[in-house]
Amino acid sequence: MMHRLAPVHIGLAVAFIGLVLLPLWISNPYVISVLTLAALYAIFASSWDILSGYIGQLNFGHAVFFGVGAYATGFLGPHLHPLFVLLAGGLTAVGFAFLVGVPCLKLRGPYLSLTTLVFPLILERLAFTFRDVTGGEYGITVSSPLSRIGLYYASLALLLATLFRAIGDDDQAAMAAGINTTRFKLGAFVLGAAFAGLGGVLYAYHLRHVGPETFSLFTSFSIVIMGIVGGMGTIFGPAIGACFLTLLGESLREIETFRILIYSAVLILCVMLFPKGLWGLRNALRGFIRKPVASGGPQ
């Protein structure tokens, strides 16, 4: 099925090319580092959306997938070639997709949400307890095989791959709608987890560290917040929500508490006032522009 090329897609493509060319003008390592982080969160949020948006169920524990990818990097980074580390991160996440996905197959609504919520929390407790292996609260130091710029491009490339794969799935989602196949649901778990796991490897390289806070409640919730604020079920929306909130959060970086406070306030406002998120505002904006022409408006 052909996708109609909307102005917004052209806009996104231009923005993306701008991001690719950006290091030619700006070499400030801080800016590059923030943009890398934004791209990584965009990967997590859009891979969250592959799962949550398409099956219409809120996954409250996406951190489990990129968290195990990050820990795989911590364990295997010193011993393997980076490409194998990437593969291992993706495969570990896929393994966990089955572990989490199979119990979730029959669950819906809040049951699915709370079941997914507790998986990363269990791993967090285990990481604290088995400190000989995981380094406890100090975690594991990771050395990156890539330069800052290299990591930036790797993150952009993975983001592009995630977005393309996700919109490719759109048609499949449409076909599966109403059929409610177990395979489709598990497939969404595996696909979402795989991209998150790959992102987790880059995340560990970016932070040069992996620790139990990766599995914390707030890490999982921040992905949900990005997804909801961006617009759940739209793939691009969560990616944009992730960029928006990461940049907003970074401007308030001095105090972590303020960042969390702002995230939760934005979430509450969004759910109350704009349930379709930032991506939904796009439609509202279009409706506003076209209003003088088409009387009656949408619906």
Place this chain on the structure above:
Amino acid sequence: MAADIIIFGTIWGAIYTILALGFTLIFGVARILNLAYGAMYLVASYLIYSLVSGLNLAAIPAWFIAVAATCLMGMALYRVFIFPLRDSLGRVLIVTAGIAILLQEVAVLAYSTEPRYVPTAISGSFAIMHVRVTYQQLVTIVVAIVLVFALHEFLVRSRLGRELRAVAQDTEMAALMGISVERVYLSAMVISTGLAAAAGALVAPFLTVSPDMGWSPLLVAFTIVVLGGLGSLWGTIIAAFIVAYAEMLTAFLISPQLRDAVTFAIMIATLTVRPHGLFGKGIVE
């Protein structure tokens, strides 16, 4: 060791019973899964800390003020945030999660992440089977039993209690009978918040109060409701004690850090293997 597990398991079983009853009340009656439930426990704990340590209030009035103020807050939360989103279970879930995170961070700003200690109302302790039990813990069990009994009597005998049960069984029929469903929902929210607050204010003196303390009671209450089934008082009580003993076994035999993890594992196992709970009348449709 065995004595520790039995005694502390019993104390926590009593606290968990209150927590689970409050959680199941709002969920059973109004189908609201309130993720800010644990935050109410948190608010009550900090209120009692402020009242007792800050204002030097006596323990008993402080306890009543903390619970009453938290109830008002629950009422406000319902009116402002939950009521407009009532028709969407998913949006209620998200907004209450947002509120829980927000309140946690407000607590960080107001009190820092440093754990706080609430002075015990009744000092002193005694020993059963060589395990030291404080009078505060004994009072907690007694209050828990009184609350469970009072809740049972309220649901069975009072007019509002009967309306609550009618709405829980069949909302449409209850509305046709002239029951104001909205008023019942609000009452359920207030009583539910009150039970979370009562538990929070009861345990504050023998735990430390810290901003992240609200999540574990929420997840424990959810686990118990899943395990015990909805609308069964005995199911809830038995499930609460199963979870409490399982936690104490893990804490004493393996590691205190894994205490929560075993509850989470029980939740996953129940939903996977026995989604209707131990006693049939499950909550998973």
